Amino acid sequence: MAQSADKDTGAGTAVAVTGVGLVTPAGADEHSFWEGLCSGYSTARRCEELAGLPVDFACPVDGLDLDAAVGGRSVWRMARFVKLAVVAARQAVRDAGFDPARWDGTRVGVVLGVGVGGVSVLVDNVARLASGGPDAVSPLLVPMMIPNAAAGEVAIALKAYGPSLAPATACASGATAIAVARDLLIGGSCDVVVAGGAESVLTPLVVTAFARMGALSTRIDDPAGASRPFAADRDGFVIGEGAAMLVLERADEARARGGRPRALLTGAGSSTDAHHPTAPEPGGRGAQRAVEAALHQAGWTPGDVDHINAHGTSTPLNDAMETTLISRLFPHRPPVTAPKGVTGHTLAAAGAIEAVATVLTLERSLIPPIANLDSLPDAFPLDCVTKEARHQQVETAVSHSFGFGGHNVALAFQRV
Structure with a gap:
């Protein structure tokens, strides 16, 4: 049995998740996201803005007027990825029971991972410069990009001064971002941290760039079937x-204020492959160091883990590496899911979206299925959840995230 999170080897302090917020292709709030994820159906569709490209489909956020959701006069200065982040952050803070007008903002931090930024704003202004000269370039290009x-x-929206x-x-x-937030709380720099990720780069330039490097699925005749983590015929994300x-807080302080811990973040581990700019180290040794570090912080052995939320990109190299890692480190075969079959790969937002999915699995004793996975390759000895969500009590779970540059992060969560 796993050790109590209150015996956290980091600093004797348990960190609680007290609020979550999401804007995703599967849904723009917790309820609709969870329903979409548990349906096991991909959200991929053809996108008008990608028409004529070798890959003309993606998983966009639909059905939400972002400008209206953000509101106020400041919306005009925000790129799309920023609007997504603000909406999700407000949801999370509200879910945690906080009112930013009433908290001590000097003790509140924000850690928000972004991979690319406002590339659509940059592309638009490059065109403006070419056609209209310097005066056509927005004076807000830099702060938007x-x-x-x-x-x-x-931080501005939440009056967070930490x-x-x-x-x-x-x-x-x-x-x-979530791992850094945990460090800020354990180190005493903050009492509350709002942490996660955001990304929006569904532009012809970026999609073409990923396609040119061979990272994207080319299943153009079947967009909804294209994202298929761990499937034998996967061909890209x-x-x-x-x-x-x-929203993360020290668990004892969250309870003292009457907050509702939804799960405990018991450990976080990071490592680097130092192998290749885009390809993972095939044996998964770098990724394993991150997972083992998270387990060590949690006070767990691999056998204590009940469930794995896999990075599962649907690319040949990542899924093979992750299978090697999971089968070697977790021979007891905990059930595995991979949300990217439904949501697509949201890049910098993926680790945060999947952290929320892991929290919801712990709360609801329900593991979402992997979309489009009918059968595993013979060489993949995993217990993947397929076809429909699996009802199963889950006390402990690990969420994997891997990135270009060889970045590996593992987050360990425990049921409250």
Whole structure:
């Protein structure tokens, strides 16, 4: 049995998740996201803005007027990825029972991972410069484009005056943000941290770039079937967009204020492959170091883990590496899910979205299925949840996130 999170080897302090917020292709709030994820159906569709490209489909956020959701006069200065982050952060803070007008903002931090930033704003202004000269370039280009704009705008919206950070570890950025937030709480720098990730790069330039490097699925005749983590015939990921935020607090202080701990973040581990700019180290040794570090902080052995939320990108190299890692480190075969079959790969937001999914699995004793996975390759000895959500009591879970550059992050969560 896993040790209590109150015996956290980091500092004798348990960290609680007390609020979550999401804007994803599967849904723009916790309820609709969970329903979409548990349905096991992909959200991929053809996108008008990608028409004529070799890959013309993606997983966008639909059905939400972001400008109306953000509201106020400041919306005009925000790129889309920033708006996604602000909406998700407000949801999370509300879920945690906080009113930013009443908290001590000097003790509140924001850590928000972003991989690329406002590339659509940059592309638009490059065209403006070419056609209209310098006077056509927006004076707000830089503050709208830079990746840390999301952390800054969320801090403004929440009146959070503590540390405001923007880690960029590619597709692990959202998970890195959560790990950094845990450190801020355990170290005493903050009493509350709003942490997560955001990304929106569904532009012809970025989609073409990923396609040119061979990262995207080319299943253009079947977009909804293209994202298929761990499937034998997987051929690449489907790009998505979104944001997710978690409110984190020291568990004893959350309870003292009457807050509702939804799960405990018992450990976080990070490592680097130092192997290749885009390809994972095939044996998964770098990723394993991150997972083992998270388990060590949690006070768990691998056998204590009840469930794994896999990075599961649907790319040949990642899924093979992750299978090697899981089968070697977890021979008791805990059930595995991979949300990217439904949401697509939301890049920097993925680690945060999947952290929320892990929290919901712990709360609801329900493991979402992997979309489009009919059968595993013979060489993949995993217990993947397929076809329909699996009812199972889950006390402990690990969420994996891996990024270009060899960045590896693992987060360990425990049921309250």
